[in-house]
Each structure stands twice: as structure tokens, then as C-alpha cells.
Amino acid sequence: MIIILAQCHVEYEGRARSRLDKGDRLILIKKDGTFTIHQELNLDPVNWQAPGCKNKVSLKENQIILQSIKTKPDEEITVYLDTVYCATYYNCVDTKNLEIRGYEKHMVDLAWEKPELIEKGFRPTRREYQTENGFIDLMGTDKDEKLMILEFKSRKAGTNAVKQLKGYVECFMDNKEFVRGIIVAPDITDNALELLKSLQMEFIPLNPPKDLLTKKASTLDSFF
Amino acid sequence: MIIILAQCHVEYEGRARSRLDKGDRLILIKKDGTFTIHQELNLDPVNWQAPGCKNKVSLKENQIILQSIKTKPDEEITVYLDTVYCATYYNCVDTKNLEIRGYEKHMVDLAWEKPELIEKGFRPTRREYQTENGFIDLMGTDKDEKLMILEFKSRKAGTNAVKQLKGYVECFMDNKEFVRGIIVAPDITDNALELLKSLQMEFIPLNPPKDLLTKKASTLDSFF
DNA sequence: CCATTAATGTCGATG
DNA sequence: CATCGACGTTAATGG
Numbered sequence: 091m092i093i094i095l096a097q098c099h100v101e102y103e104g105r106a107r108s109r110l111d112k113g114d115r116l117i118l119i120k121k122d123g124t125f126t127i128h129q130e131l132n133l134d135p136v137n138w139q140a141p142g143c144k145n146k147v148s149l150k151e152n153q154i155i156l157q158s159i160k161t162k163p164d165e166e167i168t169v170y171l172d173t174v175y176c177a178t179y180y181n182c183v184d185t186k187n188l189e190i191r192g193y194e195k196h197m198v199d200l201a202w203e204k205p206e207l208i209e210k211g212f213r214p215t216r217r218e219y220q221t222e223n224g225f226i227d228l229m230g231t232d233k234d235e236k237l238m239i240l241e242f243k244s245r246k247a248g249t250n251a252v253k254q255l256k257g258y259v260e261c262f263m264d265n266k267e268f269v270r271g272i273i274v275a276p277d278i279t280d281n282a283l284e285l286l287k288s289l290q291m292e293f294i295p296l297n298p299p300k301d302l303l304t305k306k307a308s309t310l311d312s313f314f
Numbered sequence: 315m316i317i318i319l320a321q322c323h324v325e326y327e328g329r330a331r332s333r334l335d336k337g338d339r340l341i342l343i344k345k346d347g348t349f350t351i352h353q354e355l356n357l358d359p360v361n362w363q364a365p366g367c368k369n370k371v372s373l374k375e376n377q378i379i380l381q382s383i384k385t386k387p388d389e390e391i392t393v394y395l396d397t398v399y400c401a402t403y404y405n406c407v408d409t410k411n412l413e414i415r416g417y418e419k420h421m422v423d424l425a426w427e428k429p430e431l432i433e434k435g436f437r438p439t440r441r442e443y444q445t446e447n448g449f450i451d452l453m454g455t456d457k458d459e460k461l462m463i464l465e466f467k468s469r470k471a472g473t474n475a476v477k478q479l480k481g482y483v484e485c486f487m488d489n490k491e492f493v494r495g496i497i498v499a500p501d502i503t504d505n506a507l508e509l510l511k512s513l514q515m516e517f518i519p520l521n522p523p524k525d526l527l528t529k530k531a532s533t534l535d536s537f538f
Numbered sequence: 539c540c541a542t543t544a545a546t547g548t549c550g551a552t553g
Numbered sequence: 554c555a556t557c558g559a560c561g562t563t564a565a566t567g568g
Contacts, residue, residue, distance in 0.1 A: 091340060091354050093317065095404055105469060105546040106416030107524035113408030116315060118340070122355045130315050130406040131346045133364050134563065137412070140357050140548075162554090165546070180319050180399060182354040184337030188361070192330030194559070224558090244560085245329065248541075279541070300331035329561040358548060364563080386539090389561070418544065448542080468545080472557075503556065 091180045092119040097173040100127055102137050104165025110136060112172060117156070119145055121182075125158040125167060139167050192298045194244040197274065198227050200299045201240070205230070208274065208294060212238065223257035236270055237262065243275035244298045249282045251275070256289055315404045316343040321397040324351055326361050328389025334360060336396060341380070343369055345406075349382040349391060361391055416522045418468040421498065422451050424523045425464070429454070432498065432518060436462065447481035460494055461486065467499035468522045473506045475499070480513055 094117040100110040115136070116128040125139035139145075143160035156169040198217060205212040211233025219226040228240040239262070241247075241255040251273055259271040271291035278286070278293050286293055318341040324334040339360070340352040349363035363369075367384035380393040422441060429436040435457025443450040452464040463486070465479040475497055483495040495515035502510070502517050510517055 091319070091352075093319075093340070095315075095317075097407075102546075103524070106414055106522070107526060108412050108414035108546085109526050110412050111410040113410045114404065114406035115408065116317070116342070116404075118352065120352070120354055120356075124355070124357050126357065128315075128342065128344075129408050130344055131348070131365070132344075132564090133348050133350065133362060134547090138357060138546080140546090141355065163546085175404060176402070178400070180338065182338035183321075184339065184353050186335040186337045188332055188334050190330055190332035190561085192561075250542095281541075298330070300327075302331060302333050326561075332561085356549085358562090362561085364561095387561085414546085416546075470555095474557095505556075 091121065091182050093117075093176070093178050093180075094119075094171075094174065095176040096171045097175075098127075098169050098171050100137050100170070101168045102166070104160075105163055108137065114175070117169065123158075123160075127167075127169065137167055139165060189302055191302055192244060192300045194227070194242050194298070197242045197244060197296060197298045201228055201242070201274065201296070207296060208240070208272075221258055221261040223261055224254065226258050232270065236267060237265065238270045238272060240272045240274050243273065245275065246277040246279060247273050247275040247282050247293075248279050249285055251278075252282050252285045252289070252291070255286075255291060259289075259291070315345065315406050317341075317400070317402050317404075318343075318395075318398065319400040320395045321399075322351075322393050322395050324361050324394070325392045326390070328384075329387055332361065338399070341393060347382075351391075351393065363389065363391055413526060415526055416468060416524045418451070418466045418522070421466045421468060421520060421522045425452055425466070425498065425520070431520060432464070432496075445482055445485040447485055448478065450482050456494065460491060461489065462494045462496060464496045464498050467497065469499065470501040470503060471497050471499040471506050471517075472503050473509055475502075476506050476509045476513070476515070479510075479515060483513075483515070 097114050099112045102108040118126045122141040123143045124141045125143060125145055126135035127137045129136050139158040139160055143158050145158045148155045154171040158167040201208050202214050205214050212230055214228055214230040216229045219229050226239055227242045230238050232238055239258050241251055243251050255271045255273060259269055262269045273293045274296050276297045283293060321336060321338050323336045326332040342350045346365040347367045348365045349367060349369055350359035351361045353360050363382040363384055367382050369382045372379045378395040382391040425432050426438050429438050436454055438452055438454040440453045443453050450463055451466045454462050456462055463482050465475055467475050479495045479497060483493055486493045497517045498520050500521045507517060
């Protein structure tokens, strides 16, 4: 992990092209080639290069130049260092991966394990069922054996989710019985709900589960 | 700009919940409240907090704890610092903004200015035309006065782009004449092209313009 | 403040 | 390798 704080100007050329005039920025270069340039504001880097790029340093007319080059697609960043305030590096030891919960996938897992959370009598039958309009998150039957098609969203569902669901239901148009199309999400926009109802489809509120599978920090781990 | 390199473990709770066990990471805190935690791999931070969050430090049982709290939506990161290798800060001076070209918007600008790049006889008439299925990037007529609806993409167009265009064209179904639906992009996926042709729509290849409007670095600027 | 959509989106899974 | 879709997407824009 290389950390450089410097006054610099930056040029980028690739899928787009950009130019950033002289100012103070933080430059971060990671072990996998990742190259990022941060200004003092905003979450995202102002310029960056994805993992796998090749980084090199050169000197031209008394100015240090950093270059970061990538292929597929061809992209290049050039940083002209005017004043370097700080340049250092660390060999990081980090073997852990992020464990995260609260994704759409976890909602489907939950509905599969506890179908009563969807509704009484719901019996899930298939996950990731492939249609010509894409994969259906979850299929099943209700207490009256009617076919149910469920589309999950981990956050507020919009009209796109409804259109997606519509496409799935249309794949069963030749079904002799009515097929229930259902959006399962923590919330839904007004527009989406209106569209949903006009299509005789349903919304079932459900929050994504966030229970981490691993032990909490309050174990022996704290001592190592 | 506060820069901390430390062995730490991290907990996050908000829209999702996550946990990252002990390891070496870079923690970056910006003037606007932005809080990011970087592992030694990958472009994106493993945990982060957007601008506007409130960050504070506390000490509990001989351990330094960083907390970053945000509302709307409620989100919180807690970093438990086990060993701090480096902690420093800089007052950055940076008045410049990024100038960037190569966006979809620039393609529409270009087609508006130089309609012959789309095709001979093309006459653009409206930009951002609102329909019930969204805004049409650009409308116009061809040499035979046929209506043309253009959807621009700054990178390879996929099936989503075609479906979007389809939605726009359907808003003109009651038109007495055939309406031409056209994807304008540097490239298109096989699936998208197949779908496009089945809908009797067209693809016109065009790269987004990347000419920067400002002067190049080879000016007096280099001396300041 | 809510809804929509582009993005050098990134990233992971899949064929 | 290309495609497809989720994401704590982020960020900007318009109502």
C-alpha cells in the first residue's frame, strides 16, 4: 500500500478523457495495481484505475511522473507531481474478508426457509427459475395451489421491478389459471405500487435479514 | 484529510450489516465527513460513509474507537483500532474541479451539432422529449421526413438499452407512419443487436467525443 | 425530499 | 473472454 500526498495535476484517457489542474491530493496505490486519486471532498476518487493496471514512475525535466496503464479497455492515467508532501508505504497483513448481510439473496433464502413470512400456506418450489425474460427469484404455490411468482428487492422497489415481474408473469400467459405476481421488498414507490395494482399484482413488505452468521466481537477474538 | 493506517476490526450497520475481522487497513477521513476504509485489494472501500456524516473518537478499555454516524438513512460504522501504525493529517489546498468528456450527454451534443454523423439527411428536432416511458435523448426526422427516435449510450449497449428504446417507440404506436427506433453507441452486445433487429430497429455506431474544452498542460500553467 | 438515470460505475457469477 | 444483474451502488438532475 503506497500512500502519496502531493500537489499534482492529472490527466486521464480511456473510456472517457479528463483533466484535473494543479492541487493537493492523496494518491493511493494498492498491491493489486489499484490506483486512486482523492481530492479533499467526496466519497469517490476523482481519477482511478481498476485492479490489474501497471504503475510506473519516471522523471522528466525535473518533474516526477506517475503513470498507470491498463488494457481491456485501454486506459491511462498520468500524474504530474509538483510538490510531494509525503510518500510512504506499508506491507499490510489482512487475511479477512467482509461478511455482509442484507442482500436480495438473503431475502430469498429467508423466504425459502420460512415461507410463512410471505403468507400462510405459501409453499416455495423453485429458485432462479429461468424464463426467456430472465431468472425468477422464487416460485411457489399458495394455499389454493395457485402459482406465485416472487420478485425480491433489498430496498424500495421501483417501477423497474414491476416491469421485470410483469415480464416473468407474461411467460405464463398460457397457464389455464391466474398466476400471482408479487413484489417482496421493504418498501415500494407510489408509482410502482400504482403500476403493480393496475396489473393485478401484489406487494408484500419484507425487510432483508441482517443477522450476521459469525460470532460477535465479544469473544476471545478481541484478545488476538 | 486524516490518514490512519492501523490494524483494526470494523462493524457496519445500516441499509445492510457487515463485519470485518482484524487486519491492516487504511482509514481516510475527509473534510466533508467522508469516511472510507480500504483493504490492500480492490478499488472500492470495504466500508464507507458518505459526505455529511459525523465522526468521533473515543477510548474504551484501552482501545481507540472511531465512530462514523449518518442519518437518512441511519447508518453507522464502528472501527476498533488495535494497533495504529501511522496517523497523520493534511490541510489540502485544492480549488480545481475535474473536467471530463466522453459522456452520453456529449454524444447527444455532438449529434445535435453535426447531424450528418448520424446519417445523411438527419434533422434533429427535440432533445429530452418527455414521454410516459421516460425521456427520449434525441428526436428528429430523416431525409424522407420519417420520425426518428434515438437512444444514446456512451459504452456498449445491452438489452436494457433496446427495451428502453422500445418503450419510447411504443409511445408513438398511433403514428400513421412507421417510426424508426435507433440505438447510438460505440458498440452493442450480440443479444441486444438480435433483439433490436427483431423489433425492426437500428444500430448506428458512434463514439462519445472526448475533446477537452480547456487548454492543454503545455502552457504557462506548468510554471506555477 | 422523492424519483429517475448515467457512470471510466465496480464486482461477482455464469456460460 | 463477454454478458448480465446486484449494489449499503454513488452522484446529478428535475419535479
